[in-house]
Amino acid sequence: xxxxxxxxxxxxxxxxxxxxxxxxxxxxxxxxxxxxxxxxxxxxxxxxxxxxxxxxxxxxxxxxxxxxxxxxxxxxxxxxxxxxxxxxxxxxxxxxxxxxxxxxxxxxxxxx
Amino acid sequence: xxxxxxxxxxxxxxxxxxxxxxxxxxxxxxxxxxxxxxxxxxxxxxxxxxxxxxxxxxxxxxxxxxxxxxxxxxxxxxxxxxxxxxxxxxxxxxxxxxxxxxxxxxxxxxxxxxxxxxx
Numbered sequence: 287x288x289x290x291x292x293x294x295x296x297x298x299x300x301x302x303x304x305x306x307x308x309x310x311x312x313x314x315x316x317x318x319x320x321x322x323x324x325x326x327x328x329x330x331x332x333x334x335x336x337x338x339x340x341x342x343x344x345x346x347x348x349x350x351x352x353x354x355x356x357x358x359x360x361x362x363x364x365x366x367x368x369x370x371x372x373x374x375x376x377x378x379x380x381x382x383x384x385x386x387x388x389x390x391x392x393x394x395x396x397x398x
Numbered sequence: 399x400x401x402x403x404x405x406x407x408x409x410x411x412x413x414x415x416x417x418x419x420x421x422x423x424x425x426x427x428x429x430x431x432x433x434x435x436x437x438x439x440x441x442x443x444x445x446x447x448x449x450x451x452x453x454x455x456x457x458x459x460x461x462x463x464x465x466x467x468x469x470x471x472x473x474x475x476x477x478x479x480x481x482x483x484x485x486x487x488x489x490x491x492x493x494x495x496x497x498x499x500x501x502x503x504x505x506x507x508x509x510x511x512x513x514x515x516x517x
Contacts, residue, residue: 328508392440
């Protein structure tokens, strides 16, 4: 039982490059979330998926897209990376009827 | 423009002391609160939660107190250990309606407090 897993752990991109961050969960949770965490700031919600087949914007969606591939997987895509997207990205999941979110280990992204 | 990171509040304690970490939340409609612990290089880890109809909840070595009058939340850690050194976040949950009538929970996180435990 791995919980929430994220790949890759680290990534360095050049400005303008694209990449997809992967998140998978084996907790059978319906809701999944993508956050970014910047130094001295709390977690900010980028996108979320309340259930399989649905996605919605969070606080800071610009420059990102998401795909809820199935119940287990929720990916975050940067089509054209910018230095402002240098951050640590966390995926989280939540079970229906509960409020607690469970987080993955994070992906550290540096955009040069 | 470039974002300037804010300095996080810090708390330094000696091993064995009790620690109290405070959090002010923003929305009186918040119905559920969580404390997370985040160690360096790791994701946030759930510690303890409390619903808005409670004032106090205890776990193993941790207690959460909720004062709705002043919108204040605190985390008390008893007999603090070096392994407790981390950043601690509070989060408040507000249920919102989505298009179509379903609701979802939205967590809003505080900045965090850095706890350092000295042996």
